[in-house]
Amino acid sequence: MASIAIVGAGQSGLHLGIGLLMAGHQVTLVSNRTGAQIAAGTVLSSQSMYGMALGLERELGIDFWQDEAPPYAGAQMRVADSDGNVMLFWQGAMDEPGQSIDQRVKMPRWIDRFVELGGDFVIEDAGIATLERLAAAHDLTVVAAGKGEVGALFERDPARSPYTAPQRVLALTYVNRFRPRPGVPAICININPGIGEFVSFPGLTLSGPCEIFTIECIPGGPMDQWADVKTPEDHLAMSEHLLRTFFPIEAERIDGHLELTDPGAVLRGRVTPTTKHPVATLPSGAIVMGLGDVVCLNDPLTGQGSNNAAKAAKIYLDAIAARGDEPFDRAWMEAVFETYWDYARYPVAYTNQTLGVPPEHMMRILKTAESDAGLAHIMANSFNDPKSIAPWYYDPAEAETFLAGRAALAA
Ligand SMILES: Cc1cc2nc3c(=O)[nH]c(=O)nc-3n(C[C@H](O)[C@H](O)[C@H](O)COP(=O)(O)OP(=O)(O)OC[C@H]3O[C@@H](n4cnc5c(N)ncnc54)[C@H](O)[C@@H]3O)c2cc1C
Structure with a gap:
């Protein structure tokens, strides 16, 4: 040994x-x-x-924590602008639940x-x-x-x-008073093009079940307003402000005002992949x-x-x-x-x-998932195994062939 x-x-x-x-x-x-x-x-x-x-x-x-942690059994992706105009939406079930x-x-x-x-x-x-x-x-x-x-x-x-520099400014927050999404619990990915993303799911923290969310801000963009944020209270207020301003559909889940699960429930940073x-x-x-x-x-x-x-x-x-x-x-x-x-x-x-400017073939795949429930299911499970969607998710020519196959299946 x-x-x-x-x-x-x-x-x-x-x-x-x-x-x-x-x-x-x-x-x-x-x-x-x-x-x-x-x-x-x-x-x-x-x-x-x-x-x-x-x-x-x-x-x-x-x-x-199998019995305590709130499971989520699906994934959803919504691309929408700051007025709530939805450009793309799909949701699918995960074969095995996720957990945080x-x-x-x-x-x-x-x-x-x-x-x-x-x-x-x-x-x-x-x-x-x-x-x-x-x-x-x-x-x-x-x-x-x-x-x-x-x-x-x-x-x-x-x-x-x-990449040689961070692609997002990150703000992580664990909250109460953020209502569960309607339907089955899911990881919710919201994209406001050119501005950033809001990702949320249920989790288990020191005080019990909560909602966890990450706001991903494009550096120098309209959500990159964190420079003067110092305290957990400021962080929470900024998170709620950004959520209401840039992700109005998700903001409907706020029950009055967001609350931190505890004073340590915030983190800001940036990473270079x-x-x-x-x-x-x-x-x-x-x-x-x-x-x-x-x-x-x-x-x-x-x-x-x-x-x-x-x-x-x-x-x-x-x-x-x-x-x-x-x-x-x-x-x-x-x-x-x-x-x-x-x-x-x-x-x-x-x-x-x-993280980058989304390639055209990737957007076509995600758009197809809107009307192709089988593809939405595949995409929901790709969080578990991103290899499972190779080669077509990563290669324009393979995507072409794959999408032609999906279209033929549907015909
Ligand atoms: C905002 C944010 C959100 C994230 N969300 C997700 C998510 O939803 N899903 C996901 O899969 N991943 C997520 N991640 C990434 C995930 O947390 C990390 O990839 C994962 O924790 C990496 O594990 P690790 O063991 O490499 O490092 P860590 O879990 O970071 O552990 C490293 C440990 O080493 C210790 N350490 C550091 N330096 C020293 C030293 N010199 N001597 C001794 N000890 C040291 C640290 O204190 C720490 O305990 C997220 C990360 C961030 C920042």
């Missing part, structure tokens, strides 16, 4: 750590925060997760599980010196530090990173391997990051199991990441294509 160090107690690091302990390995997990500090902090994500990724958590027995557990609830419980299983949980803000120490003392060191600075050790891969090389070399020459957002960071628009983190952890777990007594060398690390990239290239393309 191997001795493995992980830096970062988030979605990917804890998933990997718990899986490794269950497989009999020795695991040290270095976190810059205790579970109590994570629980007492601000929200970290909207962490909408879908069937495949949730199934991987179920496999490890760490789906502790506040990471302030989830990670502390997973840390407890990690410790219960015999893992060595160390509180330390890992820098180069820590990584050197870990790499010298373990067979494999995995850096799963999310957007933490230590991730700068890994080099950007320009061939896999079309970036894929990196998976191996970093320390000053000593020792190597460490990246996992999750450290090496594959996406804008949250399509809700893929936590799902990717879980799927990557599973691929790493399987590869470690298959390695036996062989060393975890650079070639092995690169090969494991390529296995992950065979999948991750799709959620990355799915997200980047949605």
